[in-house]
Amino acid sequence: MPENKLIVGSEEWCCFSSLGIPAIKARVDSGAKTSSIHAFNITSFKRAGTTWVSFEVHPIQKDRRTVVRCEAPVVDRRAVKSSSGDSERRYVIKTLLSIGGNEWEIELTLANRDSMGYRMLLGREAMNGRMLVDPEARLNLGNFSEADLIGYYGTPESNQSGLKIALLASNPDLYSNQRLIEAGEERGHDMTFLNMRYCYMRIDATNPEVHYRGGTNISEFDAVLTRIKPSMTFYGCALTRQFESMNIATINSSTAIAQSRDKLYSLQLLLKSGIDIPTTGFANSPMDTSDLIDMVGGAPLVVKLLEGAQGRGVFLAETRKAGESVINAFKSLHANLLVQEFVKEAEGKDLRCFVIDGKVVASIERKAAPGEFRANLHQGGSASVVKITPEEKRLAIKAAKTLGLSVAGVDIIRSSKGPLLLEVNSSPGLEGVESATGKDIAGMIITSVEKRLGWRRELGPNPDIVYE
Structure with missing residues (x-):
């Protein structure tokens, strides 16, 4: 054991020469038992009868273009609980x-x-007997400039050897789109x-095209990711159909988008498939308001605009x-709306299940902000990891499949009658x-595109690798 322990701050630069990572900034956390490093595209394989793992690392925070590919023998695969409380098996x-x-x-x-503050976490098992932490300090052991990092990793170049993929949306600055x-x-x-808004179409039986502002023909994509905002549903679906006509x-x-955006129609389709929803009423005339309220069990009740x-x-x-x-106020404005029973036992919480290609890949519980009755992250609500039940998982998968969505966010509430679907x-x-x-x-969404088109990224020649 070293006599003189290193005095480290709350963050320090680390080097892993055997992985080809000369510099990666770590959060120093004595409260965490294990250390972890950012890794994606993780693939296990056999080499000389031993299990190895290949993975890629973004060593520089907020930089997804700089990539280092690594390989190492696997010593274990164990369940690790993250800071969010979610447990997952990691190599x-x-x-x-x-x-x-x-x-x-x-x-x-x-x-x-990628969504964490640092690309590496240095835990206490790695520090035991070797380090003392000064939580008020940072970068006690030195810092690297941007020029230093460029010297280590070079200037990243765009690799365009893959697919040509378009993202059809409205705002390039939104987190999801970026x-x-x-x-x-x-x-x-x-x-x-x-x-x-800048796309327009040539509708022709033999040569359909989509053009972009300035007259550019944009008909050579392999795939289009559609993220259509509600106010652009009609035109967005028309553009999507045009791309589909171009194969x-x-x-x-x-x-699928059109079905999911029509709240009334989507609920009718879901009910037809045997999916439970909160009791819902719909009417055209204010004359029917009283009976409409009775249909959903009276007050309290939820009123929803179909276009919301x-x-x-x-x-x-x-x-x-x-x-x-x-109800009468909106009817006087000729607005279409639904009324639904209020599920009190949900207590302002709902579940958001993220479904990709018929599989729930993530689920969170959303909690309403103080003074709000419905969970909404755009209005001050909070989110946390939640373990959903097999019944809730089946409901989410079935809802996405019923509407024909390969990528969907399925919202569910827990009631005394069991899980109820709110919307998709x-x-x-x-x-x-x-x-x-x-x-x-x-x-995961990009991987879905790759699988659909049968595209596989080349990892380079490794004749001694046998993939599992």
């Missing part, structure tokens, strides 16, 4: 850590840390953001009189679920 490797002029071997678990572009580029794909894969399809999205256009009427006032979102946001779970949902 464990051993490698030599260099820090402050000292070297020793440590264990690292492989986890996607993450999808980044996730595609880091896997070697040529990603293009298409603002649907370009779309995720999601125009039919992201929690907007959803109201809680706590009394019968309030319900009548809200064809353009679910990624920020809440990625932040809460630490999972690379954007990467």
